[in-house]
Each structure stands twice: as C-alpha cells, then as structure tokens.
Amino acid sequence: xxxxxxxxxxxxxxxxxxxxxxxxxxxxxxxxxxxxxxxxxxxxxxxxxxxxxxxxxxxxxxxxxxxxxxxxxxxxxxxxxxxxxxxxxxxxxxxxxxxxxxxxxxxxxxxxxxxxxxxxxxxxxxxxxxxxxxxxxxxxxxxxxxxxxxxxxxxxxxxxxxxxxxxxxxxxxxxxxxxxxxxxxxxxxxxxxxxxxxxxxxxxxxxxxxxxxxxxxxxxxxxxxxxxxxxxxxxxxxxxxxxxxxxxxxxxxxxxxxxxxxxxxxxxxxxxxxxxxxxxxxxxxxxxxxxxxxxxxxxxxxxxxxxxxxxxxxxxxxxxxxxxxxxxxx
Amino acid sequence: xxxxxxxxxxxxxxxxxxxxxxxxxxxxxxxxxxxxxxxxxxxxxxxxxxxxxxxxxxxxxxxxxxxxxxxxxxxxxxxxxxxxxxxxxxxxxxxxxxxxxxxxxxxxxxxxxxxxxxxxxxxxxxxxxxxxxxxxxxxxxxxxxxxxxxxxxxxxxxxxxxxxxxxxxxxxxxxxxxxxxxxxxxxxxxxxxxxxxxxxxxxxxxxxxxxxxxxxxxxxxxxxxxxxxxxxxxxxxxxxxxxxxxxxxxxxxxxxxxxxxxxxxxxxxxxxxxxxxxxxxxxxxxxxxxxxxxxxxxxxxxxxxxxxxxxxxxxxxxxxxxxxxxxxxxxxxxxxxxxxxx
Numbered sequence: 001x002x003x004x005x006x007x008x009x010x011x012x013x014x015x016x017x018x019x020x021x022x023x024x025x026x027x028x029x030x031x032x033x034x035x036x037x038x039x040x041x042x043x044x045x046x047x048x049x050x051x052x053x054x055x056x057x058x059x060x061x062x063x064x065x066x067x068x069x070x071x072x073x074x075x076x077x078x079x080x081x082x083x084x085x086x087x088x089x090x091x092x093x094x095x096x097x098x099x100x101x102x103x104x105x106x107x108x109x110x111x112x113x114x115x116x117x118x119x120x121x122x123x124x125x126x127x128x129x130x131x132x133x134x135x136x137x138x139x140x141x142x143x144x145x146x147x148x149x150x151x152x153x154x155x156x157x158x159x160x161x162x163x164x165x166x167x168x169x170x171x172x173x174x175x176x177x178x179x180x181x182x183x184x185x186x187x188x189x190x191x192x193x194x195x196x197x198x199x200x201x202x203x204x205x206x207x208x209x210x211x212x213x214x215x216x217x218x219x220x221x222x223x224x225x226x227x228x229x230x231x232x233x234x235x236x237x238x239x240x241x242x243x244x245x246x247x248x249x250x251x252x253x254x255x256x257x258x259x260x261x262x263x264x265x266x267x268x269x270x271x272x273x274x275x276x277x278x279x280x281x282x283x284x285x286x287x288x289x290x291x292x293x294x295x296x297x298x299x300x301x302x303x304x305x306x307x308x309x310x311x312x313x314x315x316x317x318x319x320x321x322x323x324x325x326x327x328x329x330x
Numbered sequence: 331x332x333x334x335x336x337x338x339x340x341x342x343x344x345x346x347x348x349x350x351x352x353x354x355x356x357x358x359x360x361x362x363x364x365x366x367x368x369x370x371x372x373x374x375x376x377x378x379x380x381x382x383x384x385x386x387x388x389x390x391x392x393x394x395x396x397x398x399x400x401x402x403x404x405x406x407x408x409x410x411x412x413x414x415x416x417x418x419x420x421x422x423x424x425x426x427x428x429x430x431x432x433x434x435x436x437x438x439x440x441x442x443x444x445x446x447x448x449x450x451x452x453x454x455x456x457x458x459x460x461x462x463x464x465x466x467x468x469x470x471x472x473x474x475x476x477x478x479x480x481x482x483x484x485x486x487x488x489x490x491x492x493x494x495x496x497x498x499x500x501x502x503x504x505x506x507x508x509x510x511x512x513x514x515x516x517x518x519x520x521x522x523x524x525x526x527x528x529x530x531x532x533x534x535x536x537x538x539x540x541x542x543x544x545x546x547x548x549x550x551x552x553x554x555x556x557x558x559x560x561x562x563x564x565x566x567x568x569x570x571x572x573x574x575x576x577x578x579x580x581x582x583x584x585x586x587x588x589x590x591x592x593x594x595x596x597x598x599x600x601x602x603x604x605x606x607x608x609x610x611x612x613x614x615x616x617x618x619x620x621x622x623x624x625x626x627x628x629x630x631x632x633x634x635x636x637x638x639x640x641x642x643x644x645x646x647x648x649x650x651x652x653x654x655x656x657x658x659x660x661x662x663x664x665x666x667x668x669x670x671x672x
Contacts, residue, residue, distance in 0.1 A: 052514055054513065054514060073669075073670075084511055106515055
C-alpha cells in the first residue's frame, strides 16, 4: 500500500445553515496529482481550505502529511504550498519583489532565496519580466508567478485551487506540463477544477457536488464504468428527439453536440442502442454506441438533473442529490 | 450603530464641552509667610477659576512646574507683602503659561479681582491697587492662538491619518485575498503586526516634520525645545495611533467598517483631548474618557516640548502611558488575529 499524503474521514463543514462539505472521505496517495472535479459551489475550495488548516472542520478527522489538522496546522504550513483561487500576490509589487517577499516570509536565507528565485524565474519563463508589476501581467503569467511562489520553499504537497480558470488553453497545457514535472520530482498535488480536459490529466479524481463526494477513482476506471451506456443519435429534428428521449425512464441525460445527440443511459441498461431504438420509434435516426467522455462520467455521477442514485466504481451507492432522501438511506 | 452613536456622542460632548474655564491647576509660592497671603489665596481659590494643587518654596520651582505642565500658573507673593498692601501696590505676581489663550484669558480675568485684606472689611474696600496682581505671560506673550493650535493640530492630523493607514491595512489585504496566502505561510501574527506598523512610523515622521516645519514657517510658531525631546514624545504617539489602527483592522471585516471605526474615534480625539477646549474645564467623567485617548497625552507632550521647552524626562508619565497603550493595543490585535478563515 502506498503512503497517504492526505487522509480524511467523514469530513464536514457547515456555515450556519449551509452545509458546504458533507461527510467526505479522502485517501490521497503521495506523489500523485489528485483532482477535485465539481461545479461552482460544490465545496472544492472549502475542502482545500480545511485540508491546509485554514478552516476548522465541523466534523470528521483529517491527517495531512502525517499531521493532525487543524491542531498541527502551523507545522504543516512549512511543508505545503497553496495557490489560491483568486490571484493573491501583491499587484503593486514586481515579480521579483513578490518572490523576495514570500521567500523572506518562508524564512529562506538571503543567499538561498536569491538562488531559488533565479531558478524559478528561469523555470517558469518569468526572467524577462522580473521588473513587471504583478498587476500588469496577463492571466497566464500571473498563474506562473503564483505557482513559482507556491513552490518557493520546495513544498512536498501543493494545493492548487482552480489554478487555470483565467488562462487560455495553450497556457493551460504548459501549466500542466509544469505540474507533471513537479509530480515527477515527488510532489503531491491536489488540484481543483471544473474543466473536463484538466480532470482527465489527473492520476485520480474525486467528483464533488453540493458538498458530497459523488465518485472517485482514476479517470480510466471512471470511464470504464460507463462503457456501453453512451449512445449517439444522428438524424433530423434532434430537439424533439431529445424531448422524447428524456421522458424514457432509463435515460439519464441527453445533450446535443452539433448534428448529434449524445444520450447517457442509466447503469444496468443492457443494449443501450437497442433500447433507444425500440422506444424512440423513428426509423430515420442513426444510433451508435459511443466512447464515454469524462463529461459523461461527471453527468452520470452528479445525476445530471434527474434525481436518481448512481453507482460508483466501487459499486457503493452514492448519496442522491437531495439530502432528505440521503438521510433515508443512511 | 445608527441610533446609539449619535445619541452617545451628543450626550457626551454636550456635557463635556464647555468654554467656561474653571479649576485651572495652579501653584502658590508664598515668600511672605503672612496671614494676608493666606487670606488672598483663599479669595483666589473661592473664585473657582483656579484649583490650587501645589505649594512651592521658590519661584524657580514653580516655573519648572509650569514648564513640566504640572500647573498652568503660579501665584507668587513677595516677602514685603504687608508693605505693598499698605502702599496700595499689586500684592502678588502671576506666572502664567500663556500658550493656551483660553486659559490665560481666564487667569488675566483675575488680575483686577477685588480683594479684602483684613477681616471685617468688605470686599472691594481695598481699592488702592489696580490691578491687584501683576501678570507675566510666558511662552506666548502676544496671546496668539495659533501658537497653541499648530502643535495641537499635529495630534489631530496624526491621529486621523495614521490610525486610518493601519485600520484599512489588514482589511484591505483580506479583501484583496493577499491574507489568505499570507496565513498559509509560517508567518507569526506578531511579525505580521509589527511588519504592518513599522513602515508607517516613517510616514508619521514625515508628516510631523511637514506640519511643524510649516507651522514655524507660515504661522511663526516658536520652537522652544530640542529635536531629541520632540522625537521622544512623537514616536510613542505615532506607534500608539498605528497600533490602535491595527486593532480596528482586526475588528472590521471591510475597509468601510475600518474607516467608520476610525471616525468614531476621531471626534472625541478632537473635542476632548484639550485641542479645542481646555482639558481642565471639562467635567471629571469626560476627563476620564479623555485620559484614554492618546491625543490627550500627546497634546500635553507636544505643547510641553514645543512651546515650553520641556524635557522628555519631565513629561515621563504621558510618554509611558503612550508606550503602554501601544503595547496593549498590539497585544490585543495580535491575539485577535487568527491564522484561519473561520
């Protein structure tokens, strides 16, 4: 069994009447890139803040790098890097000044800091803009600076909260290259995102919705679970076909993609294409089984608007969307 | 907030502020040791304009007390008091700290007060001497109000600007998101507080240089003291305001709130500190509140050093109070500051 960088049991956080995170269990192995995939308001940021000791959990237990959190949060702070969702360096300081300041805060020696800053400026292609004010940089440049600062003190664990939400696809790809370099050097990385293409790059994924963990596993395992349940329909009047498809009990979701309609069927449906063909009663439609995508996994896991439980890789029943029936199952 | 603050301030300031000056602390130096001197002293006391708080043996001691701010004036009776009284000459001399024109005006009002020097003789019978006393106005003989106001203004301006600087500092970082990053680093709360405070000390020094420099240049306010003494009284005051601002910054959740807290604090600093209305004239309760304000202490310090040429050593209680205030505010702010987002 691999060593765990983070383990959490029944982790919960409530703000007044709002339950932001509800009974999440986590086991994140050392050295992996672990993704939190979920829409806005799914509890990703709250979860990350609890894991790095910024928020006190309302319930549950957390161990990060072998430390009790939040009790030993102060010790943990020397070992982690944190990149906040919002750019949180100083807009009115230059690239170099921001880095020097944070190096001093982390207690790096003058000499050590100077060497490390040069190394990072080089690695993150910031050398040419060391005198540029952080506030005057583009989204991609800021995010490279934020990553450089988060790794100044060579942390063994990195928390990245939606690091690429303001970045174009090319910069996003470069950014992920840097993350794989860090991961290769042994850094454990926890990254939250709402982009499917980013989620696909993670070693392991947790799908979050309204504070609940809906599904967990490697992207491949999550995709395999959906095999034979995605059907693509080509033909005329797709809007009407979609309406009819959504009324069928075995159809979980239907989304139009250009000239095709992508239909996701519930777990346990045998011969998905046959089922649809039999029930849609339209001989002009062309139906074919399709490769599931991570978006399908996401929709399947989060019940995609139709309120029925889905099953995770471990075939444990995930709690349904509304919490009242959740209590009924528990 | 909406109801209580105007209500509180109206009642407080309505009662506290008065332009009728009473109970000015004075000293008496009696070189004659005579019953006449005691009779005159008693008559001066019952006017209630002054409050005799000290007796000194020599005029030199009394002058020193005036410089130190212990008393605002001293009444000196000469050795030959009896002869002077018989000859119809003024019976004593007032040494008056003239820097505050309101106080000196009240004391000048005593110059021609009617005296009766022997038991049984009604007041006003002693008409020979007019005026009854000689008055020597120290530090501001022309009775220019700007002499008192310009040094006092430093207290008001520094309170307003410095408190605001630090009051918005932490809140601004919280609003901008910088704080979320800072608190995930090993930084200690006290380090953060001191780091926020120290740069503004230099800002404060620049400000006071400008205010006092212009005060001398434009308003011709004489600087009687030494720069070292000026620094010794100003630095604790700057630190006190900055540490108070830091406390506000830990209390407020938005920059707007931090500003409101600062302004809530500003009004008593202007009205009760002795800047506009003499401290001695205020009722006891208002004086207790005034004692809490750094501006009150600095008002005494800066006027002492700047106008009367006092040494920092003579003003030690006020300096120590400001240092203590700084330490307490800093401690509370540090304790209130949590490295979490709960």
